[in-house]
Amino acid sequence: MKKLYFSILLAVVTLQLAAQTKLTVAVAANMQYTMQELKAEFNKTDKTTIDVVVGASGKLTQQIQHGAPFDIFISADKEYPQKLADNHLTLEPPKVYAQGLLVLWSVKPAIQPAKDLKLLLGSTIKSIAIANPQTAPYGSAAEFILKKYALYDKVSAKLVTGESISQTSQFIATQNADIGFTAKSVVISTEMKGKGKWVELNASDYPPIEQSAVLLKHAKQSNEAAARKFYNFLYSTKAKAIYNKFGYIVK
Amino acid sequence: MIELAPLWLTLKLALSTTLILFIIAVPLANWLTGDKNIFKVIVQAIVSMPLVLPPTVIGFYLLLAFSPGNAFGKWLEEWFNIRLVFSFSGLLIASVIYSLPFMVHPIHSGLSSLSPSLKEASYSLGKTKWQTLMKVLLPNIKPSLLTAIVLTFAHTVGEFGVVLMIGGNMPGKTRTASIAIYDEVDAYHYYNANVYAGILLALSFVILLILYTFNRKMQQAKFY
Numbered sequence: 001m002k003k004l005y006f007s008i009l010l011a012v013v014t015l016q017l018a019a020q021t022k023l024t025v026a027v028a029a030n031m032q033y034t035m036q037e038l039k040a041e042f043n044k045t046d047k048t049t050i051d052v053v054v055g056a057s058g059k060l061t062q063q064i065q066h067g068a069p070f071d072i073f074i075s076a077d078k079e080y081p082q083k084l085a086d087n088h089l090t091l092e093p094p095k096v097y098a099q100g101l102l103v104l105w106s107v108k109p110a111i112q113p114a115k116d117l118k119l120l121l122g123s124t125i126k127s128i129a130i131a132n133p134q135t136a137p138y139g140s141a142a143e144f145i146l147k148k149y150a151l152y153d154k155v156s157a158k159l160v161t162g163e164s165i166s167q168t169s170q171f172i173a174t175q176n177a178d179i180g181f182t183a184k185s186v187v188i189s190t191e192m193k194g195k196g197k198w199v200e201l202n203a204s205d206y207p208p209i210e211q212s213a214v215l216l217k218h219a220k221q222s223n224e225a226a227a228r229k230f231y232n233f234l235y236s237t238k239a240k241a242i243y244n245k246f247g248y249i250v251k
Numbered sequence: 252m253i254e255l256a257p258l259w260l261t262l263k264l265a266l267s268t269t270l271i272l273f274i275i276a277v278p279l280a281n282w283l284t285g286d287k288n289i290f291k292v293i294v295q296a297i298v299s300m301p302l303v304l305p306p307t308v309i310g311f312y313l314l315l316a317f318s319p320g321n322a323f324g325k326w327l328e329e330w331f332n333i334r335l336v337f338s339f340s341g342l343l344i345a346s347v348i349y350s351l352p353f354m355v356h357p358i359h360s361g362l363s364s365l366s367p368s369l370k371e372a373s374y375s376l377g378k379t380k381w382q383t384l385m386k387v388l389l390p391n392i393k394p395s396l397l398t399a400i401v402l403t404f405a406h407t408v409g410e411f412g413v414v415l416m417i418g419g420n421m422p423g424k425t426r427t428a429s430i431a432i433y434d435e436v437d438a439y440h441y442y443n444a445n446v447y448a449g450i451l452l453a454l455s456f457v458i459l460l461i462l463y464t465f466n467r468k469m470q471q472a473k474f475y
Contacts (some may be wrong), residue, residue, distance in 0.1 A: 056440070170438075173439055
């Protein structure tokens with residue numbers, strides 16, 4: 001028994017926690033599917049392994065502030081990356097890569113999404129999915145638009161909050177929510193294409209969702225050259241074509 | 252495309268946690284078994300805390316402690332160049348804390364159920380406390396040891412809340428199987444989620460099956 005005890009002790013002490021050098025990119029949930037394609041395109045010419053961590057922009061920002069080892073942060077807005085820049089956690093100021101669009105989406109056959117949001121008041125709609133406005137820029141855009149048309153208080157009892165735009169989309173896709181607000185890039189992704197009906201909301205009704213990316217200080221510790229290369233790729237013509245394909249507005 | 256990395260990571264985390272906890276829990280449980288005093292009662296309460304605390308509470312405090320922006324995390328980073336938050340080591344520490352009662356309780360109750368005459372006989376034959384523990388007491392509570400090991404392993408495999416809060420979902424480092432399932436469901440990759448979930452389901456069943464089979468055999472072999 002004593003022998004066993006010490007051999008276990010030895011095994012634990014010698015346990016190797018291997019450190020790897022590769023790029024880790026924090027990606028806003030709305031960019032999840034777009035990122036798969038960006039990665040594939042980038043890896044055609046460069047074999048750097050890119051690990052993707054998906055989450056709500058606000059949550060990822062929080063994690064970066066707590067020291068998460070991300071090299072690049074691809075946000076769904078301008079404010080969160082700016083916050084990191086203000087806290088001296090970035091190598092450069094953030095830059096906008098694309099503008100996102102908000103859609104209203106439903107997979108329930110009986111529900112027809114419309115630009116006129118008054119339909120949300122109807123009795124056939126019992127639950128409306130929205131991303132957490134505190135952490136997800138698409139959520140705060142949806143909240144803005146509901147408040148603008150003085151509908152927020154009337155529908156607040158029906159709101160179901162997803163913690164990121166991907167969880168929100170999952171609520172809608174599984175029909176656990178009757179209808180909901182999500183990103184255009186989600187509804188036209190391969191995963192969701194052809195599921196239900198969606199309508200693009202008037203872009204003038206909410207503050208533009210200017211999606212920005214930023215190079216983080218952590219890149220200095222991992223592989224700055226590789227990180228820079230991928231970061232620059234995000235602003236290349238090839239990447240822009242991909243944003244276009246996924247329904248973003250590119251300038 | 253299904254990746255096996257989350258499963259391996261879960262296995263690595265669960266095995267490491269179990270090993271570390273076994274080493275900590277045996278002396279701890281043995282110490283708790285002796286005469287009761289107020290200090291031991293307090294330690295016992297602390298050991299049991301993770302049973303009743305929401306995982307998010309543990310996760311929240313560890314996040315604060317590990318963060319390089321705060322005193323403890325800063326000290327670790329400046330003195331040892333270690334950053335625990337969003338790392339495997341951090342996850343390991345969290346798991347050890349989180350699964351502590353699952354290892355200590357079965358061993359403690361196993362030791363408490365032994366007749367004091369076993370210990371006394373060993374002492375009167377000139378064995379030290381350590382020899383008595385290793386050669387007399389532990390071999391007599393094998394079913395309890397097995398239960399402790401299996402429960403700790405299984406509990407770590409099933410860990411979610413703590414990992415979600417301090418893990419950061421890093422592939423190959425902190426994305427365990429339970430987090431991967433959550434992630435794949437969000438991404439609407441139900442096939443992948445199904446594969447992970449199915450493997451965990453089968454694993455849990457097999458683990459419990461082994462536990463009960465062995466415990467039955469050992470019960471039958473008991474002769475005292």
